[in-house]
Amino acid sequence: MDQVGFVGGLGLAPAGTKATARTCRMQRPSRVAPAHRARRSALVKMSAAKDAATGGPVEISSTGEVQSTQQRLRVGGFIGLWYVFNIVYNISNKTVLNVYPYPWFVAWIQLVIGAAYAILVWATRLRKMPNINTDLIKSLIPVAIFHNVGHVATVVSLGAVAVSFTHVVKAMEPFVNVVASAIILKSVFPIPVYLSLLPVVGGVIMASVTEVSFTWMGFMSAMTSNFAFVGRNIYSKMGMASTKDENLNGANLFAVMSCIAVVLLAPFPFIMEGTSFITGWKAVTSGAGAAITSAKLAQTIGISGLFFHMYQEVAFLALDSVHPVTHSVANTVKRVVIIVTSIIVFKNPVTQANALGSAIAIVGVLLYSLIKNYYAEKEAKKA
Numbered sequence: 001m002d003q004v005g006f007v008g009g010l011g012l013a014p015a016g017t018k019a020t021a022r023t024c025r026m027q028r029p030s031r032v033a034p035a036h037r038a039r040r041s042a043l044v045k046m047s048a049a050k051d052a053a054t055g056g057p058v059e060i061s062s063t064g065e066v067q068s069t070q071q072r073l074r075v076g077g078f079i080g081l082w083y084v085f086n087i088v089y090n091i092s093n094k095t096v097l098n099v100y101p102y103p104w105f106v107a108w109i110q111l112v113i114g115a116a117y118a119i120l121v122w123a124t125r126l127r128k129m130p131n132i133n134t135d136l137i138k139s140l141i142p143v144a145i146f147h148n149v150g151h152v153a154t155v156v157s158l159g160a161v162a163v164s165f166t167h168v169v170k171a172m173e174p175f176v177n178v179v180a181s182a183i184i185l186k187s188v189f190p191i192p193v194y195l196s197l198l199p200v201v202g203g204v205i206m207a208s209v210t211e212v213s214f215t216w217m218g219f220m221s222a223m224t225s226n227f228a229f230v231g232r233n234i235y236s237k238m239g240m241a242s243t244k245d246e247n248l249n250g251a252n253l254f255a256v257m258s259c260i261a262v263v264l265l266a267p268f269p270f271i272m273e274g275t276s277f278i279t280g281w282k283a284v285t286s287g288a289g290a291a292i293t294s295a296k297l298a299q300t301i302g303i304s305g306l307f308f309h310m311y312q313e314v315a316f317l318a319l320d321s322v323h324p325v326t327h328s329v330a331n332t333v334k335r336v337v338i339i340v341t342s343i344i345v346f347k348n349p350v351t352q353a354n355a356l357g358s359a360i361a362i363v364g365v366l367l368y369s370l371i372k373n374y375y376a377e378k379e380a381k382k383a
Contacts, residue, residue: 078318079330085311086334087341090163092304094346097159099284099291105269105277106301107155108262111148113305115262118255130248132256140253144261146232152265153225161211161218163342164350164358167335168207169222171361174368175200176226177233184234190375196368203361210353250316258309328369336362 096106122129130136157166175197181187208214248256269277285294292300322330339358343350 075318075322078314082311082314082318082330083334083337085307085314087338089304089307089311090158090338090342091345092300092307093155094158094163094342096297096300096304097155100280100297100301101159102269102273102277102280103155103159104152104272106304107152108265108269109301110155110305110308111151111258111262111265113302114309115255115259117306117309118258121255127252128247130252130256131245136248136256137260140257140260141264143232143236144257144264146228146235147257148261148265150225150228150232151261152268153221153228157218157221157225160215160221162213162346162348164339164348165207165211165213165218166222167339167342168358168361169204169219170226171200171335171365172204172223173226173230174365176223177230180227180230180234189372193368193372193375196364196371199360199364200368201364203357203359203364206357207354207361208357210351210357212349212351212354251313254312254316328366328373332362332366332369335365 093106093110097103100106121127154166154170157169178189178194178197208219281294281297284291285297318330339362342348
């Protein structure tokens with residue numbers, strides 16, 4: 001999932017991330033709220049002044065901001081946490097679904113836990129609460145719908161196939177994004193951008209036909225999540241109004257959307273799974289054939305929900321000021337780490353052809369990101 005893409009419509013996406021990458025002919029540079037821009041400018045000047053006084057090394061980012069060694073280490077630490085939290089989420093999620101195959105209920109509970117965490121953070125004033133008004137809620141409802149579809153589809157896929165295969169299929173998201181942008185936003189990219197997607201498509205096809213755990217449910221669910229998340233990102237660019245609330249940063253915006261998503265998704269576990277998730281809980285946690293204790297199952301679901309929310313919040317902090325190339329590399333390495341870790345933990349059998357196809361797809365995603373960022377920056381210099 002592209003966890004920062006949906007904030008692009010509000011001009012709140014982290015500077016230099018994929019959400020701010022401009023298509024070469026149609027999209028305008030993203031705008032930053034005046035209060036947020038002023039605050040960031042002040043922080044940059046303070047950082048530059050401190051480094052100039054101490055003789056510390058500095059670095060100019062793609063946005064023209066000065067980054068000290070301390071700041072780079074801080075960002076590196078957040079990227080490390082992003083990886084760790086993401087791994088914990090995927091492993092705990094798959095562990096739950098292996099013994100308790102009720103993805104709609106599990107997906108909803110994960111959102112509930114994330115929303116509860118956000119409310120607790122606001123209540124304890126660890127982070128200032130944004131101004132939540134009717135206009136903001138109306139803007140976020142369609143985005144939350146797309147988010148729910150993408151999240152549930154991902155959980156369904158993780159339950160149906162190996163974690164590694166789900167993430168290989170989700171590597172197709174850039175392809176879906178380019179196609180949808182051309183159809184809906186009428187955005188046109190340079191030819192090399194389209195050509196860079198060929199390894200992604202070819203690699204995913206190769207990995208799919210050689211995947212031991214392949215099921216159409218797992219494949220189609222992962223692809224559905226790709227379409228849903230791309231739809232979420234595109235809609236946010238088309239339909240969401242700008243805001244001057246300096247407290248409505250990326251993490252808070254995601255938190256507000258999560259709270260709305262919880263309410264919208266609440267009826268669907270009962271519609272799709274009835275009360276079977278209740279009887280299923282009893283079946284797997286009681287009796288001689290119990291696969292897991294009730295306390296352990298609840299704990300693992302709780303961990304998956306907490307880390308689902310936290311890894312996305314940390315991503316906002318990690319990617320706030322990095323160069324687009326850094327973001328592309330970090331995101332690619334993250335997917336590789338998750339794939340390799342899940343194979344080791346769950347001991348999934350992997351053929352040579354499957355590994356090769358997966359590698360081609362992942363490298364293709366990195367190639368696509370680098371080429372797209374190259375042309376976006378080239379176009380920005382002309383503007």
